[in-house]
Each structure stands twice: as C-alpha cells, then as structure tokens.
Amino acid sequence: MSATIIDGKAHAARLRERIAVQAAAFAGAAGRAAGLAVVLVGEDPASAVYVRSKGKATIAAGMESFEHRLPADTDQAALIALVDRLNADPAVDGILVQLPLPAHLDADAILTRIDSDKDVDGFHPVNVGRLMLGLPGLVPCTPYGCLLLLQDVLGDLTGLDAVVVGRSNIVGKPMAALLTAASATVTIAHSRTRDLAAVVRRADIVVAAVGRAQMIPGDWIKPGATVIDVGINRTDAGLVGDVDFASAVEVAGAITPVPGGVGPMTIACLLRNTVVAAARREGVPLDMSAL
Numbered sequence: 001m002s003a004t005i006i007d008g009k010a011h012a013a014r015l016r017e018r019i020a021v022q023a024a025a026f027a028g029a030a031g032r033a034a035g036l037a038v039v040l041v042g043e044d045p046a047s048a049v050y051v052r053s054k055g056k057a058t059i060a061a062g063m064e065s066f067e068h069r070l071p072a073d074t075d076q077a078a079l080i081a082l083v084d085r086l087n088a089d090p091a092v093d094g095i096l097v098q099l100p101l102p103a104h105l106d107a108d109a110i111l112t113r114i115d116s117d118k119d120v121d122g123f124h125p126v127n128v129g130r131l132m133l134g135l136p137g138l139v140p141c142t143p144y145g146c147l148l149l150l151q152d153v154l155g156d157l158t159g160l161d162a163v164v165v166g167r168s169n170i171v172g173k174p175m176a177a178l179l180t181a182a183s184a185t186v187t188i189a190h191s192r193t194r195d196l197a198a199v200v201r202r203a204d205i206v207v208a209a210v211g212r213a214q215m216i217p218g219d220w221i222k223p224g225a226t227v228i229d230v231g232i233n234r235t236d237a238g239l240v241g242d243v244d245f246a247s248a249v250e251v252a253g254a255i256t257p258v259p260g261g262v263g264p265m266t267i268a269c270l271l272r273n274t275v276v277a278a279a280r281r282e283g284v285p286l287d288m289s290a291l
C-alpha cells in the first residue's frame with residue numbers, strides 16, 4: 001500500500017490566499033501595506049534563491065518587500081546598524097536575516113538585536129521563551145508549517161507518539177515545543193541518540209530535520225505513520241529530503257515530498273507571521289481563524 005502524498009505546495013497556496021485576504025484587510029485599516037524586510041549577507045546561491053522566492057511571495061500576498069543584500073565581508077557593526085534602522089522603520093513589520101551568516105559574524109547577537117515584535121522568524125530569545133511558556137508570540141515558520149500539515153492530515157494530535165530527528169534552534173527544538181503544546185508525546189533524537197532506528201519505529205509522527213540525504217529508510221517507519229521531511233539536500237540526483245522517499249512511501253500512511261512539501265509551507269508561514277506582526281504593531285484586529 002502506498003502512502004498519501006501530502007501536497008505542501010497546494011496547502012501553502014491555499015494558506016497564501018487566506019493571508020492575502022487578511023493582508024488586504026490590514027492595508028485597508030492601517031492605510032499602508034504590511035512590510036517584510038529580508039537581509040542577505042554574501043552570495044550563497046541557495047540563499048539567494050530563497051530570498052528571491054520570499055520577495056515574490058510577499059508581493060503576491062499584497063505586502064511590501066524590502067530586500068537588503070550586503071557583501072560577504074560586511075562587519076558586525078554594519079549589520080547591527082542595518083537591523084537598528086529596520087527596527088526603527090515604521091514601514092517594516094517583519095525582519096528576516098537569512099541564515100547561515102558568514103562565520104565572522106555573531107548570528108546570536110544579530111538575532112537578539114531584532115525587535116522581538118518584528119521577529120517573523122521567531123528566533124529572538126523573547127519569542128523562544130514565549131513559545132516555551134505558551135504565550136502568544138511569533139513562532140518559527142518551518143515547524144509551524146509542519147504542524148499545520150500534521151493537523152490537516154491527522155486532526156487532533158493528542159496522545160500520538162512523535163519523534164523529531166534533529167535538535168536545532170530553528171527546526172527541531174521549536175518543532176518539539178509545538179508538538180508538546182499540541183499534546184503529542186514527544187521524543188527528540190539527534191546525532192548522539194542510541195539506536196535511532198528503534199526510536200523512529202515507535203513513532204506515529206516522524207519529523208526529520210537532520211540535513212543528511214535519505215538517511216531514514218522505509219524500514220524504520222511504523223506502518224501507517226505520518227512522515228514530515230524537512231530536509232533539503234542537494235545531490236547529483238537533484239533535491240532530496242532526509243527520508244528515503246521511495247522506500248518510506250510504501251510504509252507510511254502519509255508523507256511529504258521534497259520538493260513540494262515543507263518548503264512552500266515555510267514561506268507561507270513567513271507571510272502569515274508578517275501580517276500577524278503588522279496587525280499587532282498597528283492594533284488592527286485580524287481574523288486569526290483564517291490563518
């Protein structure tokens with residue numbers, strides 16, 4: 001039996017339509033469009049592709065896009081100065097500094113410098129704290145997009161066994177926090193986990209966020225499990241996930257493809273966070289049930 005393929009691209013397109021309605025309502029009430037500033041330091045080609053697609057999606061949703069491209073040798077003080085300028089700019093509701101930054105820059109200091117109310121990535125310590133405390137804030141886009149896909153497939157996640165493979169600050173840890181808040185029973189696995197196969201085999205939900213091409217084979221997947229593949233790995237065979245799709249699709253109940261799964265949801269959730277941030281900043285009420 002073959003799994004349902006979770007169409008992240010179609011789900012993201014529907015979400016973007018609802019966001020556009022809310023963005024128009026915001027613009028009508030505030031007298032201006034919501035604005036997203038994206039900062040890219042250096043010339044990494046993959047990052048440049050993401051930044052371009054974020055800019056296009058922002059404009060398509062009826063929001064304003066501000067792109068800042070800085071040379072790879074930009075120093076800490078110059079980047080801090082740009083963040084300060086964006087923090088103070090009333091037309092900017094969301095700020096995203098594309099990661100990874102060049103090694104000579106202190107990414108933690110930059111992310112902490114962003115106004116937490118404009119932190120549409122949800123990486124600022126204040127938003128990380130809010131997520132852990134269950135307080136309203138801005139939630140990291142990729143894990144939030146994964147949660148939306150899981151709830152679409154499974155409905156209520158209460159009591160389900162979830163395994164998150166990967167413990168990064170941008171995907172694994174916030175994913176585990178969201179699943180915990182949704183009342184799943186959560187295991188976080190990582191490079192030091194003993195017998196990863198056995199840990200994955202007991203999961204009703206597997207979220208793979210490792211960055212190793214096709215490392216999770218189908219025979220680790222419990223029959224009928226829901227598999228969310230966050231991995232984006234460029235190989236000679238093209239773009240592949242962290243899950244071996246060909247074998248996993250034969251065992252899983254539902255599975256995201258790469259491309260066309262989590263990636264498009266990340267961008268849709270970034271737009272969602274931007275209109276949410278804009279509405280909070282201006283005190284404009286939004287229909288959150290649409291988002």
Ligand SMILES: NC(=O)C1=CN([C@@H]2O[C@H](COP(=O)(O)OP(=O)(O)OC[C@H]3O[C@@H](n4cnc5c(N)ncnc54)[C@H](OP(=O)(O)O)[C@@H]3O)[C@@H](O)[C@H]2O)C=CC1
Binds near residue numbers: 166170193209262
């Ligand atoms: N689709 C999307 O929108 C997005 C996709 N990505 C993709 O998701 C993947 C993960 O990204 P990110 O979280 O930033 O990656 P990181 O490199 O920051 O983290 C990888 C995690 O995987 C763990 N890990 C590494 N090797 C193994 C192993 N052999 N067994 C078990 N765990 C292992 C690491 O463990 P340890 O902590 O012990 O080192 C670490 O916790 C990448 O492919 C990235 O490109 C990322 C963001 C958005």
Ligand SMILES: Nc1nc(=O)c2c([nH]1)NC[C@@H]1CN(c3ccc(C(=O)N[C@@H](CCC(=O)O)C(=O)O)cc3)C=[N+]21
Binds near residue numbers: 096097099260261264
């Ligand atoms: N501050 C910051 N925030 C991020 O959210 C962030 C970041 N830095 N750095 C890089 C990662 C990665 N990321 C992706 C976004 C979209 C796709 C995406 O749309 N992927 C398409 C394919 C794109 C392609 O073909 O390359 C898909 O999976 O279908 C992938 C990956 C966001 N990230």
Ligand SMILES: [Mg+2]
Binds near residue numbers: 121141142143170266
């Ligand atoms: Mg993100």
